Amino acid sequence: xxxxxxxxxxxxxxxxxxxxxxxxxxxxxxxxxxxxxxxxxxxxxxxxxxxxxxxxxxxxxxxxxxxxxxxxxxxxxxxxxxxxxxxxxxxxxxxxxxxxxxxxxxxxxxxxxxxxxxxxxxxxxxxxxxxxxxxxxxxxxxxxxxxxxxxxxxxxxxxxxxxxxxxxxxxxxxxxxxxxxxxxxxxxxxxxxxxxxxxxxxxxxxxxxxxxxxxxxxxxxxxxxxxxxxxxxxxxxxxxxxxxxxxxxxxxxxxxxxxxxxxxxxxxxxxxxxxxxxxxxxxxxxxxxxxxxxxxxxxxxxxxxxxxxxxxxxxxxxxxxxxxxxxxxxxxxxxxxxxxxxxxxxxxxxxxxxxxxxxxxxxxxxxxxxxxxxxxxxxxxxxxxxxxxxxxxxxxxxxxxxxxxxxxxxxxxxxxxxxxxxxxxxxxxxxxxxxxxxxxxxxxxxxxxxxxxxxxxxxxxxxxxxxxxxxxxxxxxx
Ligand code: FAD
Ligand code: NAD
Numbered sequence: 001x002x003x004x005x006x007x008x009x010x011x012x013x014x015x016x017x018x019x020x021x022x023x024x025x026x027x028x029x030x031x032x033x034x035x036x037x038x039x040x041x042x043x044x045x046x047x048x049x050x051x052x053x054x055x056x057x058x059x060x061x062x063x064x065x066x067x068x069x070x071x072x073x074x075x076x077x078x079x080x081x082x083x084x085x086x087x088x089x090x091x092x093x094x095x096x097x098x099x100x101x102x103x104x105x106x107x108x109x110x111x112x113x114x115x116x117x118x119x120x121x122x123x124x125x126x127x128x129x130x131x132x133x134x135x136x137x138x139x140x141x142x143x144x145x146x147x148x149x150x151x152x153x154x155x156x157x158x159x160x161x162x163x164x165x166x167x168x169x170x171x172x173x174x175x176x177x178x179x180x181x182x183x184x185x186x187x188x189x190x191x192x193x194x195x196x197x198x199x200x201x202x203x204x205x206x207x208x209x210x211x212x213x214x215x216x217x218x219x220x221x222x223x224x225x226x227x228x229x230x231x232x233x234x235x236x237x238x239x240x241x242x243x244x245x246x247x248x249x250x251x252x253x254x255x256x257x258x259x260x261x262x263x264x265x266x267x268x269x270x271x272x273x274x275x276x277x278x279x280x281x282x283x284x285x286x287x288x289x290x291x292x293x294x295x296x297x298x299x300x301x302x303x304x305x306x307x308x309x310x311x312x313x314x315x316x317x318x319x320x321x322x323x324x325x326x327x328x329x330x331x332x333x334x335x336x337x338x339x340x341x342x343x344x345x346x347x348x349x350x351x352x353x354x355x356x357x358x359x360x361x362x363x364x365x366x367x368x369x370x371x372x373x374x375x376x377x378x379x380x381x382x383x384x385x386x387x388x389x390x391x392x393x394x395x396x397x398x399x400x401x402x403x404x405x406x407x408x409x410x411x412x413x414x415x416x417x418x419x420x421x422x423x424x425x426x427x428x429x430x431x432x433x434x435x436x437x438x439x440x441x442x443x444x445x446x447x448x449x450x451x452x453x454x455x456x457x458x459x460x461x462x463x464x465x466x467x468x469x470x471x472x473x474x475x476x477x478x
Contacts, residue, residue, distance in 0.1 A: 007036035012117035014354065015097060017087050017293075019043050019069050021340045022329030023122035024453075025347030026354075027073070027080070034358030037080040038114060040099055044069050044084050047145060048457065049340055050448050053189040053416070055148035057155070057197035058473035062145045064460035067453040083114070087293055090119065092300045092322065118324050120350060121297070121311060125288035125330040125338060134256030139284035142186055151283060155194070156477040158280035163208045175280035176212040179261060181253050182285035183219030184226075185415045188236060190283055191217045192418025195243045199419070201472040215245045216277070218263060220252040225423070227337065227413055228434075232423040235436040236415075243418050256282065288338050294331045309333050315405030316353065317346055326350055336408050349406045356403050363397045414444050 007013055014035040016023050023039070024046045030037065045066040054060040073080045085099040088111075095117065101110040127143060129135040140154060141147045155178070161167070162175040178194055180187045195215050203210050217224065217240070223233050224247060240247055248265065255262040260278040267273055290298075290310055297311065298304040303321025304312055311327040312320045313334050319325040328350060329343030336342040370390050377383040412426030412433075422444035423436040445465075452458045 011036050013038060013115065014118045014120070015040065015114055015116035016120045016122065017041065017097070018122035018124060018329075019046055020122060020124050020329060021046075021049070021343035022124075022332075022347040023120065024069075024072075025344040026120060026122070026328065026350045027076075027347075029348050029351030029355075031351075031355045031358065032076045032078045032080055034355065035118070037076075037078075038116075039069070039073070039080055039082045040085055040087050040097065040114060041069070041082075042084060042086040042102055043144075044082070046072075046453055048452055049143075050451070051461065052142065052145075052148055053186070053193045055145070056142065056151040056190060057193050058152060058475075059193065059197070059468050060461055060464045062148055064464050065452070065457060066145065067457055072454075087123070090121070090293065090297045090300075090325075092297065092325070095119075095324070116324075118354075119326070121294065121319070121325065121327040121331055122329050122343070122347070123291055123293060123331050125310070126291050127284065128287045128289040129284065130286070132253060132256060134258075135284055138256050138258050139181070139282040142190055142283055142285055151190075151281070153477050154281050155197070156475055159202060159206055159209050159213075159475075160477070162212065162280070163206065173212050174259065174278040176209055176214060177277075177279045178213070178215045178281045178283075179277060179279040180215065180217045180283045180285065181261070182287065183217055183221070183224030183247070183249070184285060184287060185413075186285035187217055187219070187283070188224055189416050190285065191215050191240070191245050192243070192416055195245050195418050196420075197473060199243075201475065205472070205475055216248060217245060218248045218251050218253060218261075218277075220250070222249050224249065225415065228415070228423060228425055231434050232425060232436055236417050236423055239417050239419065239421055239436075245418070288330055291331065297325075307333060317350060317406055334406070334408075341411060342408055345408055346406060353403055356401075360397065360401055363393055367393050367397065414440075414447060416441070416444055 012035055015038045016026060017040050019039065019041040027039065045068050048065040051060055051065045055062045069082055073082060083099060084103060085101050087097050088100050089098045095115055097114045097116060099112060099114055127141045140151045142151065158175045162172045180191045198213050202213065225233050225236055237247060251263045251265040253261050253263045260276045261282065262274055262276055264272055264274050294311060298307055301321040310331050310333040313327050313332045314320055317326045317328060317332065317334065319327050328346040330338040332346065367390065370386060370393065374383060374386040374390065377386050410427060412424060414422060414424045416422045420438055420441045421436060422441040424440050424443060426433045449458055449461060452461060
């Protein structure tokens with residue numbers, strides 16, 4: 001069991017913000033003996049986001065992809081302090097973080113300060129809305145567990161309300177129109193999962209909705225999944241057509257009301273048309289925006305003044321313009337896409353870096369002590385012995401100090417597109433492989449299963465898949 005004594009004044013205090021892909025991958029590999037480690041995050045669990053779209057339909061239960069942070073922190077060699085709180089401000093000059101307990105139950109103290117010597121910012125990003133009116137009020141996002149639960153309930157609410165006695169045909173059509181905005185992987189995977197839900201279960205359990213249930217994906221660019229190869233984009237669009245999901249490309253949503261969206265599209269003659277598209281459920285998946293905490297930190301550091309999309313970091317993930325702040329994941333800008341793959345590699349790199357830094361300090365202290373011993377040692381053999389020891393230590397120091405900069409190794413992109421099909425752009429030793437179809441789907445399933453956080457998660461996800469196959473997804477609304 002981890003020791004409880006904290007903080008140790010002889011050690012530096014390392015504060016880690018967030019419990020997402022970046023921070024947790026750092027914590028997994030960090031040798032906690034070397035620092036007083038403090039974790040601050042409003043979420044006391046890690047979330048395996050790649051399977052979140054499956055939670056919106058009940059194909060997977062959300063708790064199967066959550067891993068309590070306490071569960072793995074207790075296995076660390078030396079105790080890590082965890083505070084369930086939101087960091088509201090980082091004071092860069094004072095080296096202090098202000099934190100707030102935003103949960104329902106509050107004690108006498110619900111906001112306080114946490115000092116740091118070293119800080120890792122891994123707070124991720126928030127949902128981009130581009131200031132489009134009505135989005136925050138009326139749309140559902142798909143980033144956190146609560147979002148997936150809300151969508152799951154909304155889908156069922158739309159279905160049950162659509163078949164309410166005496167509903168008009170137009171209203172039935174509207175309620176059963178499921179609109180997804182954003183043709184990135186989040187939007188595509190959700191649209192695929194939703195159509196599966198309809199095909200496999202909803203239509204059997206509530207036959208009355210069969211003729212009117214419809215999924216539409218709206219994308220501003222000329223095609224969906226811009227990060228995939230042309231061949232896979234075509235394959236996805238073809239598969240969606242077969243699944244009867246409508247894709248509306250070159251269509252930019254400009255306004256959202258409680259019952260319809262207003263979208264501007266470019267017709268074949270190049271003229272712009274604005275139309276109203278009624279919806280029952282609206283899911284908004286148009287990518288990331290910078291969190292206010294990060295924006296505020298950027299404003300305190302002159303070297304960040306030209307940075308717009310997040311904290312600019314150097315090749316060691318140090319926030320430019322600082323010496324003791326690092327950033328990982330979606331809040332860091334290091335010329336990589338904001339993905340879990342990047343965030344987890346960055347976190348693992350920082351763990352190695354911090355472990356090495358601690359070793360370096362240890363060797364340097366030993367060296368200093370030896371140099372003093374050498375000065376005091378009488379000439380002759382004793383002095384030579386100390387000199388040899390010093391040489392050995394210097395060699396060790398050089399070895400320890402050589403840690404190269406962060407290098408991202410791209411393992412490929414994978415996305416589920418519905419009807420038991422997936423697309424994958426994978427880099428093999430021999431080159432790139434672009435593949436789509438049912439085999440890729442099996443690959444997708446096994447890859448994501450193996451990437452799950454723990455064996456517990458893996459077992460739970462497998463059980464959910466079997467349950468959904470045997471009994472159908474659970475359509476109760478809670
Ligand atoms: P996050 O994982 O978002 O974690 C941020 C953490 O910071 C959270 O714990 C949060 O509670 C905490 N936090 C927030 N505000 C504060 C605050 N003020 N103070 C303290 N803590 C705070 N990527 C892939 O590579 N492959 C995929 O298949 C994939 N699928 C995805 C599916 C979905 C539905 C989504 C939404 C994303 C997907 N991604 C995928 C992207 C991936 O999830 C992100 O890139 C990744 O989560 C980024 O990791 P992060 O650590 O930066 O942030
Ligand atoms: P994204 O940024 O990848 O895509 C958002 C899409 O929304 C863009 O194509 C954009 O053109 C479109 N859009 C923006 N404003 C619009 C508007 N007003 N009207 C219509 N369309 C509009 O966002 P995402 O899908 O949420 O993904 C975020 C990050 O997470 C990405 O880096 C992605 O790679 C990663 N992710 C990866 C996976 C995977 O690998 N399977 C799954 C989900 C997310």
